[in-house]
Amino acid sequence: MAAHGDIVWTSLIPGLRQLQDAFPNPAAEGEPAFHVSNAILVCLIILVLAIIARSKLKLDPQSDEDLVPDSGLTVRNLMELMVSGIQKVMEDSMGHEAPRFLFLIGSFAFFILFSNLSGLVPGFMPPTDNINTTAACALVVFFCTHIYGFKAHGIAYLKHFAGPFWWLAWLMIPIEIISHLARPLSLSLRLFGNIMGDHKVGAIFFALVPIGVPVFTAVLGLFVSFVQTFVFMLLSMVYFSGAIAHEEH
Numbered sequence: 001m002a003a004h005g006d007i008v009w010t011s012l013i014p015g016l017r018q019l020q021d022a023f024p025n026p027a028a029e030g031e032p033a034f035h036v037s038n039a040i041l042v043c044l045i046i047l048v049l050a051i052i053a054r055s056k057l058k059l060d061p062q063s064d065e066d067l068v069p070d071s072g073l074t075v076r077n078l079m080e081l082m083v084s085g086i087q088k089v090m091e092d093s094m095g096h097e098a099p100r101f102l103f104l105i106g107s108f109a110f111f112i113l114f115s116n117l118s119g120l121v122p123g124f125m126p127p128t129d130n131i132n133t134t135a136a137c138a139l140v141v142f143f144c145t146h147i148y149g150f151k152a153h154g155i156a157y158l159k160h161f162a163g164p165f166w167w168l169a170w171l172m173i174p175i176e177i178i179s180h181l182a183r184p185l186s187l188s189l190r191l192f193g194n195i196m197g198d199h200k201v202g203a204i205f206f207a208l209v210p211i212g213v214p215v216f217t218a219v220l221g222l223f224v225s226f227v228q229t230f231v232f233m234l235l236s237m238v239y240f241s242g243a244i245a246h247e248e249h
Helices: 016-022 034-055 075-118 131-161 166-208 213-244
Strands: none
Touching: 016 034, 034 075, 034 131, 075 131, 075 166, 075 213, 131 166, 131 213, 166 213
C-alpha cells in the first residue's frame, strides 16, 4: 500500500495511470489498483528483455563461434542463465517431462521473480504484494493441473481422487477434493504473505533508520524474492507431475 505522498512510477505513465485509477481498491479506501499497473509494467519489462535477448541469438548458427555467449554481462547472457537455471531445476524435479512445462513454469518464474524484486526498487509496488495477483497465478496452476491430468489419462484421471483401494474411495474422495481446493489457497497466501511482510518490514525499517539498516533489509528481501519464486515453481511442478503420473490402480 502506498502512503500519502509516495511516488509510484506507474502513476507517471500515461495509460497505466488511467488503468489503475479505473479500478480503485475498496478495501484500501479507494486506493488505485497499483498491482494491476505494476503487473503490466513488469510484463512489459520481461517482454523487452526477451526481445533483446532473442535479437542477439543467431537462429541459424553457421559455426561454433555463433554459439559462444557474449563477453561480459549482457541481456542475452542474463536471460540464458535464468532459462538454463529454470530448466535445470525442472529436469531435476520432473525428469523427461520438464520440456513440456518449460514455457508455463518459466513464465511463472520470470513474472513472480521480477514482481518480487520490483518491491526492492523505490517507487515500485510489487504486484505479488496483492492477494489478487497471487490468487490469479495460483488459479492458473490449479486449472492447468486438472487440464493436464485429463489430457494424460482421460476420464480415468478421476481415479486419482479415489485412492489406491476402491473400498476406501468413500473416505479418500472428500480428502482429495479438500486437498486440491486448498492448493490455490496455499499457493496464493504463502506468496502474498511473504512478499507483503517483507515489503512492510523494509518500509518500516527505512522510516525508522534510513541509513545502514535498509541495506540489510534489502539483502533479506532479495533472498525472500528468490526463495518464494522457487517455492511457487516447486509446488507447481509437484502438482503437475502428480496429475500426469501413470500409476497402477
